[in-house]
Amino acid sequence: MCLALAGKVAEVKENGMAEVEIKGKKITAMNPEKIRKGEYVLVQQGIIIEKISEKEALC
Secondary structure, eight states, rough: OOOOOEEEEEOOOOTTTEEEEOOOOOOOEETTTTTOOOOOEEEEEEEEEEEEEEHTTTT
16 A cells, blocks of 8 residues: 655755655655646655645645
């Protein structure tokens, strides 16, 4: 069973990584989709796996 968490991209780094804020804490995640700052994403095991809407993220 896998668990993906919703968060907001706080910062995009040049090395293919991003800082994602999840429930008030920032984590570093791989950014293979080239997501931009301010977008909402699902993070699983340190990898951004999908861009989602703000409505989905805040449910």
